[in-house]
Every structure is written in structure tokens, then in C-alpha cells.
Amino acid sequence: MNNQYYITTTLPYVNSEPHIGFALEIIHADILARYHALKRDEVFFNTGTDEHGVKIFRKAEEQGIDAQSYVDEYASKFKELKERLGIFEGLHFIRTTDTNHKAAAQEFWRKCLAKGYIYKKNYEVKYCVGCELEKTDSELENGKCPLHINLEIENISEENYFFKFSEFQKPLLELYEENPNFVVPDSRFNEIKKFVESGLQDFSISRLKEKMPWGVAIPDDESQVMYVWFDALVNYISTLGWPEDNAQFEKFWGTKEQPNAVQIAGKDNLRQQSAMWQAMLLAADLPTSKQIIIHGFITSGGHKMSKSLGNVIAPYEVIDKLEASGLNNQQAIDALRYYLAREIPTFEDGDFTWERFVESYNANLANGIGNLASRILKMAQNISFEVSNDILELNHNSLEGVYHIDELETMNIDKAMDEIWLSIQSLDKYIQTNEPFKKVKIDLEAAKKDIHYLIFHLKGIALKLQPFMPHTAEVLLSTIDTSSEIPRLFPRIN
RNA sequence: CGCGGGGUAGAGCAAUGGCAGCUCGCAAGGCUCAUAACCUUGAGGUUGUGGGUUCGAGUCCCACCCCCGCAACCA
Numbered sequence: 001m002n003n004q005y006y007i008t009t010t011l012p013y014v015n016s017e018p019h020i021g022f023a024l025e026i027i028h029a030d031i032l033a034r035y036h037a038l039k040r041d042e043v044f045f046n047t048g049t050d051e052h053g054v055k056i057f058r059k060a061e062e063q064g065i066d067a068q069s070y071v072d073e074y075a076s077k078f079k080e081l082k083e084r085l086g087i088f089e090g091l092h093f094i095r096t097t098d099t100n101h102k103a104a105a106q107e108f109w110r111k112c113l114a115k116g117y118i119y120k121k122n123y124e125v126k127y128c129v130g131c132e133l134e135k136t137d138s139e140l141e142n143g144k145c146p147l148h149i150n151l152e153i154e155n156i157s158e159e160n161y162f163f164k165f166s167e168f169q170k171p172l173l174e175l176y177e178e179n180p181n182f183v184v185p186d187s188r189f190n191e192i193k194k195f196v197e198s199g200l201q202d203f204s205i206s207r208l209k210e211k212m213p214w215g216v217a218i219p220d221d222e223s224q225v226m227y228v229w230f231d232a233l234v235n236y237i238s239t240l241g242w243p244e245d246n247a248q249f250e251k252f253w254g255t256k257e258q259p260n261a262v263q264i265a266g267k268d269n270l271r272q273q274s275a276m277w278q279a280m281l282l283a284a285d286l287p288t289s290k291q292i293i294i295h296g297f298i299t300s301g302g303h304k305m306s307k308s309l310g311n312v313i314a315p316y317e318v319i320d321k322l323e324a325s326g327l328n329n330q331q332a333i334d335a336l337r338y339y340l341a342r343e344i345p346t347f348e349d350g351d352f353t354w355e356r357f358v359e360s361y362n363a364n365l366a367n368g369i370g371n372l373a374s375r376i377l378k379m380a381q382n383i384s385f386e387v388s389n390d391i392l393e394l395n396h397n398s399l400e401g402v403y404h405i406d407e408l409e410t411m412n413i414d415k416a417m418d419e420i421w422l423s424i425q426s427l428d429k430y431i432q433t434n435e436p437f438k439k440v441k442i443d444l445e446a447a448k449k450d451i452h453y454l455i456f457h458l459k460g461i462a463l464k465l466q467p468f469m470p471h472t473a474e475v476l477l478s479t480i481d482t483s484s485e486i487p488r489l490f491p492r493i494n
Numbered sequence: 495c496g497c498g499g500g501g502u503a504g505a506g507c508a509a510u511g512g513c514a515g516c517u518c519g520c521a522a523g524g525c526u527c528a529u530a531a532c533c534u535u536g537a538g539g540u541u542g543u544g545g546g547u548u549c550g551a552g553u554c555c556c557a558c559c560c561c562c563g564c565a566a567c568c569a
Contacts, residue, residue: 010569011569012569013569015569050569052569053569054568055568055569123567160567162567165566187498187499190498191497191498191499191564194497194498195497195566198497200566201566201567202567203566203567204567205567227567227569228569229567229569232569267563267564268563268564268569269569270564271564271566272566272569276566297563299562302562303562304562304563343506345506345507348499348507349499349562349563350506351505351506355505356505356506356518359505359518359519360517360518362518362529363517363518363519364517364518366529366531367529367531367532370528370529370531371528371529371531371532372528372531372532373528374527374528374529374531375527375528375529375531375532376527376528377528378527378528379527379528382527418517421517428532428533429532429533431527431528431532431533432524432525432532432533432534433533435525435527436527437525437526437527437528438525438526438527440527488529489529490529491529492529492530492531
């Protein structure tokens with residue numbers, strides 16, 4: 001049994017406001033982090049912000065402020081996610097502009113360079129004179145800039161540092177071979193295997209400083225800065241204090257014999273996390289990750305969220321809307337957490353619309369757990385039910401000996417919640433079948449037995465809800481244990 | 495011949511080759527502890543199209559149609 005649990009999200013790029021897709025990722029990670037903390041594992045939970053690169057440099061220029069002030073402002077917005085989404089207390093938040101991160105990225109670079117995996121090469125840049133910007137192939141249509149069809153694209157050659165990705169085909173395939181659960185779900189694992197099998201090309205990992213100074217300085221070369229990807233990926237270990245704090249690094253990141261790091265990422269990040277970053281770790285002679293969990297995207301009304309479609313959903317917007325419907329902040333957070341964890345399939349794309357949200361909220365939170373708690377607690381109150389010791393002593397470690405949720409061990413967050421809602425349903429059925437509300441008038445002892453059964457199992461449900469909906473779980477637990485005033489967990493909304 | 499995922503009830507999804515199911519929504523009945531909540535029952539399907547294999551196909555094979563991603567230095 002492992003006593004250390006490391007989990008990290010990817011770092012969102014700070015060129016826009018927090019997006020509900022990232023809320024999904026951090027909430028998934030949070031559920032796993034909380035789950036392991038409840039199992040008494042020592043948890044290191046990392047997130048942060050990716051702050052270098054040309055896009056940010058330009059945005060700051062546009063706004064007429066320096067890049068550092070620009071990223072400072074955005075980083076604080078992302079830091080707020082912790083409070084605004086009810087994230088785990090011990091969350092570590094790293095910024096790629098942190099001094100220790102930059103130093104770590106440079107040390108990482110030196111290691112790769114020393115091993116001979118970094119070299120210089122001419123890099124062909126496609127440049128649109130009209131936009132005065134570099135363009136990638138995917139941005140071009142028929143070899144022309146779609147915004148300036150009348151202009152020819154110019155090819156400019158510049159010297160960049162390259163990473164010898166091509167040398168890692170075999171090592172990566174071996175890594176995949178030896179770790180049959182390296183990437184979940186299987187469909188994504190197959191996708192990355194195919195990609196690696198099809199051949200790897202070295203990629204550029206630097207930019208000319210004179211054109212784009214907003215990056216980590218390259219050791220012993222004043223003329224270039226690191227390409228944002230290279231420095232950003234290093235955050236997963238710089239957050240642990242690598243390279244200085246080797247003890248903490250090994251404790252949480254693990255060793256070559258026993259890798260320990262779990263990473264969660266969106267499907268757009270499959271290659272970067274499960275191939276490029278792993279190759280970089282191998283190049284630097286460091287342990288690889290243990291597992292990469294790939295989640296899907298949230299669509300909005302069946303379409304990819306995009307600014308031009310105007311269907312982007314911000315997590316704060318959902319919370320504000322719920323508060324306007326009469327929920328308090330904590331209830332709103334748990335309601336959002338519920339939807340993201342249960343209604344969005346853990347490994348697939350899922351849809352978010354306000355209509356679906358309301359439907360699911362009313363069915364499962366208001367009518368489900370909310371109403372169940374309310375009817376059970378009311379019956380208990382009516383007969384002045386006294387909480388017995390076996391109920392008081394019930395805690396998360398007494399659930400089948402230790403805290404354990406099967407479906408969470410395999411990262412099936414939505415399925416884990418399905419199980420909980422099956423229990424909720426079965427308690428509703430129990431009440432209907434046994435009718436303790438009738439027994440009260442005929443046979444008080446029998447009614448007490450039923451109510452004891454109900455309260456006991458309601459507390460079990462509350463314990464299982466802890467990682468998913470921490471506030472709801474806490475309210476339920478304290479209400480049961482202290483027989484305090486009956487809360488209305490989730491009022492109906494419309 | 496670029497790669498991958500998908501098409502099943504109004505919506506969202508599930509079904510080792512063996513009676514096509516679940517949740518929401520909808521309708522009827524029941525119950526009164528509860529937040530017009532809860533329980534039971536019901537309606538709703540030619541499983542994208544056309545072939546094939548098989549005693550038997552949503553599932554396997556072939557062809558086609560449609561949708562959605564990705565197509566690598568755009569993080």
C-alpha cells in the first residue's frame with residue numbers, strides 16, 4: 001500500500017478567464033485528492049498557471065502593460081479557483097514565472113543537453129507579411145494565410161534548439177508495454193501508441209529572444225529563450241522542489257522502480273503529457289509518471305465552446321446563477337461539482353446546458369439526496385430519535401474497514417457517484433416498503449428500528465459523498481451526529 | 495486511400511454473438527414521513543443505409559451516408 005499520493009492537473013495558459021473545462025479537470029483531480037486524503041494517504045495536489053510564450057507576450061503588448069503585470073493579474077484569477085470551487089485545502093499552486101520553477105527548467109535543460117538530447121538546427125518559419133506573424137501549417141489554407149489570400153507566405157529560416165524526440169520511440173513504446181494502465185482510458189492509450197508507432201519528429205524547444213523575449217532564459221545562450229512547452233511541463237516536478245529537494249521529489253514523484261505521479265489532462269493534451277513529457281523525463285534521466293488520466297471536453301449545446309459561437313460557459317457564471325436561484329455559495333459549489341463529476345462522463349465529452357443542469361439538479365439533488373435527508377431526519381425528529389453509538393462511531397474508516405470506493409480506484413468518477421445514487425434510491429424504496437411513518441402510530445419500537453436503519457445508511461451515504469460534495473457531506477454528518485436542525489440541502493430551482 | 499471517436503426511445507447514455515435496457519422527461523395509479531417530493535406501472539425503437547456470415551447480429555465482415563475531434567513546434 002502506498003502512503004503517498006501525487007496528482008496534478010495540467011497548467012492552464014493564462015490568456016483568458018478560467019474556463020469550465022478546466023473546472024472539470026481540477027474538480028476531478030480534487031475528488032481523487034480528497035479521496036486519497038480520506039484514505040489517510042499523504043497527498044500532494046498540484047495545479048498552477050502556465051505564463052510564458054508568444055501569445056501572452058502579445059496580449060500584454062496590446063494592453064500596453066508589461067508581461068509580468070499581465071500574468072500576475074491572470075494568475076490571481078486562477079488562484080481564486082481554489083476558494084470558488086471548494087478545492088482541497090492543501091493545494092499547491094505553481095506559476096511558471098516563479099523563480100524556483102525557472103531555475104528548475106534551466107537545470108532540466110542542462111540535464112537533457114548533457115545527455116546529448118538537445119541540438120541546434122535551422123527551423124523553417126512560415127511568415128505572413130500581412131499579419132506580421134508566424135503561421136503554422138494548420139493555420140494556412142492552401143498554403144496561404146486565410147486573412148491575406150492575396151499575399152504569399154514567406155519562409156524564414158532561424159536557428160533553434162531542438163529536442164531529440166525521435167530517439168524516444170522505442171523507450172516510449174517500452175514504457176507503454178510495461179505499464180498497461182499508463183494512460184486511461186484504453187481508447188486514448190491506443191491513440192498515443194499509434195502516434196508513437198507512426199514515428200516521432202524532433203521538435204523545436206526555443207525561440208529567438210529578439211523576437212520573443214517572454215520565456216525562460218536558456219543556460220549559456222543569451223540569444224534564445226525556451227519554447228513555452230518545454231518550460232511549462234517541468235512544473236510537475238519543480239512544484240515538488242526539484243532539483244533541490246530530492247527527498248520530497250522522490251517521496252511524491254516516485255522513483256524509476258516505483259513511479260508515483262498521477263497526471264490528469266484533457267484529450268488535447270494527450271501527446272504532450274503521455275509522449276513528449278515522458279520523453280523529456282527519460283532524457284533527463286528521471287522517473288516517468290505513473291499514470292495519465294485523459295478526460296474529454298465539455299460541449300455547450302452539442303458544440304465545442306468557442307468565443308465566436310458565443311457559447312462559452314464560465315464556472316463562476318454557473319455558481320452566480322445558482323446563488324441567484326436561492327442557493328448559498330457552498331450549495332452552489334457542490335451542485336456544480338455534482339454535475340461535472342456525474343453528468344459529464346469521466347473519459348468522454350459531455351454536454352453542459354443550463355436546461356440539463358436544472359433537470360439533473362432537481363432530480364438528483366433536490367428530489368434525491370435533499371428530499372431523502374429531509375424525510376428521514378423529520379421522522380427521526382418526530383419521535384425524538386436518539387443517535388445511538390454505532391451511528392456516532394461510524395466514520396470513513398469504518399466503511400468496510402477502510403475508506404474505499406471501488407470505482408474511484410479505477411478513476412470512474414461518474415460510476416462512483418452512480419453507486420451512491422443507487423443507495424439513495426434504495427433508501428427511498430425502504431421507506432415506501434416499510435412505512436415507518438405508519439408504524440410510529442402502532443409500534444414505536446419497530447419504527448425506531450427502521451429509523452435507525454435509515455439514519456445509519458444515510459450517514460454511510462454522507463461519508464461516501466465526502467470527496468465529491470464536501471460541504472453537503474459535512475452538513476449531513478454534523479446534522480446526524482448532533483441531531484441539529486434539519487437543513488434544506490438543495491432547494492428546487494427552475 | 496491521413497488518424498481517431500461516434501450514429502440505439504423526445505434528450506443523455508448502456509448492452510462477453512443469445513428476450514434491446516438505464517437515467518431524465520412524459521402519462522396513469524399508490525402513499526402522506528418528505529423539498530408538488532417518494533414508490534409502482536405504462537407509453538415511447540425497423541439500433542444511420544444496403545448487403546453478407548450465423549440457428550441467432552446493436553454486437554462480427556464488406557460497402558456507403560452523416561456527425562465530431564485531431565492532423566504534431568498554433569500551449
